[in-house]
Amino acid sequence: MDAGRKRHQMFAKRVCGVLILTVLLSLIPSVSRTETTSAFQEGVEYVKLRLYPQAVDTFKSILSQQPTHVDALFQLANVYKLQDELELAIETFNKIFTIVADLKNVPTPTKEQIHGLTHLALAEIYCKQSKLDIAEQHAKEAAERCPTDADTHYRLGYIYTHQAKLDAALAAFKRTLTRNPDFPEVYEWLGLIALMRNEPQQAVAHYQTAIEKKPYVQSAYYNLAKAYRLLGDTSAAAEQLKRFHQMKAYYDRTYAIEGALTEEPMNTILRLELAEIHLKHKHISAAVATYHALIRLHPDAIVGYDKLGRLYMDLNMSQRAIPFFLKVLELNPDVVEAHLRLGWLYTKSKAFDKAEAHLQAAIKKMPQLSLAYHGLAEIYTQQGHIQKAIDVYQHITKIEPDDDDARKALHNLERLKQSSQITR
């Protein structure tokens, strides 16, 4: 059984904030050799999938061959941080300073950037360790070395807020927004500072912006309600609390599942449930990411490809949906529904031959499947093959005598045929 306490610590990181450092390969200029690139990318994938032990093994393996592989060292430290092995993380991040200083043929700006990002990571760790004074020094170093990086200024603003240095925090957050105006967390902190300063009207504006930019964060609704309450608008406050409750239920459930998945990363049912919850709350990007994680962990999981195909269909993104249904058929050619969906998707993109082939394949497997015939009739109609379409609809009415849609379509096509004959 997992220790509930620890989970709660992760759940309630007020001082540690919500920013997760996502420093990946592309952010650190590669100073490593190409032979380890694929292993490195594999390690990064493990991190994304929260398979931390595998990630640690991968990065350690790279480092055993190339002890100065800065990217791998950075990622290894990052994984330690994610695992709350904070002392190990600090030790590993600190090694980067030494290694980078000794690296030759690396331009100074690159070294500065690596130093800056390392300081930023250390700032985050010291925040976790309640050592805000040390965190502040690291964040300052990070901002100095990576002045154009919004994250460095955000971290400073975050630290200053918790030190109750509100003017300094506001200035840091302002710098963050100058560098990245779409930084939703900043608006939340601006809202919180406004609340602390008893400026509820400003708080309302900031939280509304935060919600607009990122509607899935419960705290924004909670604090927006508080701002309305301070303004005396109790009905608006009640409305926001209602939304807060919905978002909190969503957050709590997804958090619980994510926690369970950390212990059981291969649990398909849980991952599917997680994606469904994201979808229910229209958090599409999270749902997509969850399905992608599923198929990365289970490359043969038809359900993952099918769900992704359907999701993209629902989003009217036909071209993105098609490869997933094709993958479904590659894994199991007998999935009739995939043929049907591909028939529909190809029809939509006017690839009639492919569409027809898939529908015929579906019919071959299920000769009584009226939907497939409907698809065929639609293709023929769009291609102007009226008689072929009429023939198909007539066939449908034989196998599905109660299919009113087929009857209506048949009736319309026959009238169309007659009128075209008269015109001729």
Added chain:
Amino acid sequence: MPKNVHNNNFYRFFGFILIVAVISPLYDTAVFADQIFVDVTETAGLNFEHTDGRSGLRLFNEFLGSGGGFFDYDGDGDLDIYLVNGAIQTDDAENKIPHNVLYRNNGDNTFTDVTEAAGVGSTIYGTGATVGDYDNDGDLDLYVTNFGTDQLYQNNGDSTFTDITTHAQVGNPNWGTSCAFADVDNDGHLDLYIANYAEYTPENDVRCEERGVHVYCGPHAYPAVHDTFYKNNGDGTFTDVSTLYRPADLIPQHGLGVTFGDYDADGNIDLYVANDQDPNFLFQNTGTGNFLEVALISGVCYNDMGKEEAGMGTDFGDYDNDGKLDLTVSNYQTETNTVYRNHDSSFFTDNTITSGIAEVTHGYLGWGIRFFDYDNDGHQDIFVANGHLMDNINVLEKHVTYPQKNLLFRNLGDGTFANVTSAEARHHDDPDRGTSVETDGLSLKKVSRGAAIGDYDNDGDLDILVTNCNQRPDLLQNVVGNQNNWIQVQVVGQKSNRSGIGARIKVVTGTHIQYREVQSGGSYLSFHDLRAHFGVGKAKQIERLEIRWTNGHIDRGTSLPVNRRFKAVEGGEIVPID
């Protein structure tokens, strides 16, 4: 490593340096120049050793600790001490049966163990306790919560007690934690609220691990149970009215901290419950025989991120002297303690960060917490008892220790607090023993749980009793407070409950106005001096003193001298005691 990374620790020393140096020849323990509290446990004769029944199995009921507090059980005018103990839970106990202990104050800064004579040495695995004159007979009765059936000890008025749990029908069978008496229905009889923690027996204990390390489980490993509320029938018995008072749709939570206070100033005493990793409760007393749970709409349910925290202890107090009761809650490490400011008697703002509490408390796991004016400057400060829950936390988090320092925050009078806790452990040499003895009460590093406040030495400033897990308690004598002036008010209800619990006292000195409500609970598993203590700075007299009793009656006194203790009998004059 960045420049100056390690050079900013002066910040931590800031408040510490501000404390005025005092060396008092009256104390036989060495006092450092800038000390505020001196550890006098040993010289006071408190030999009590707590046991949490540590089995090595990390049983779920081992970590909450036990409480205690100050009360004048024998009515001799000075505060005695009661300490709750755990119990051995394994078969290999060395024939040692731990029990609760009552210490009588000898009036000379020492105490004598009178447990056996008093008959309050319960051997059940104890957690918390509270006191109040539930039978209005003029002496203080004692209620003890247990991991097991709770107990009510009736004070016989002759320095002995009788366990009348069964007769009084208050044998809460749940795992009770903090508890408090208050007259919820304003009928002149004290009712009793008990926070309950979880549905657990050692037989159904589950093993919890974190990164492969065996640790104590979090509360959600076991289902929560509803709290218990007993209505005093006025005839020596109580009725369990929990289901009548709580909202029908209330979800049970893991209750730990309890504090009563009339936060909405409507004359009906309300109740706040700190829950562990669950939403906290604010029960608004409707005055019509039930509570409304209004924590969320009042802004005191969650932290400012809209998240539950691991609420441990809690206390109502008016830290900004605006006449409205504010709230503080102690929480788990990395969560920060919380300070809620009462905005308009129906809504609280989260002032944790702006108060200066956040940054310091983030690194501690807080339990007992209490507003009190340690330096008698007219502003309520905050004391927090800390200590980690996991005995092996250092294996998982190298920078965290199981024993932790307690924290004292001085109220600067502008809505902010300064950490005035000693920065480092300090000792003096004890030539008799040839050892070094730690005397600075604020430099102790222990596994603390409960914190009770009271002027045990009757010298005009508030002292602290801290209970610790598997260790002796700490009696911390205040050595600076009485440099400023003060008064204490002992209230005696007539139509209102005899203990005066819930009475609201207003003290006016010049333009400075302060309020207190007499409380039987608050903090964590602890109870406190029922006398209302006011520091009044350099004021030479109390211009006005008002007592609003729980039945709405108001008594007044004017032009009272400072540095005196007063007795106020409901409907009578406010007179000096000595």
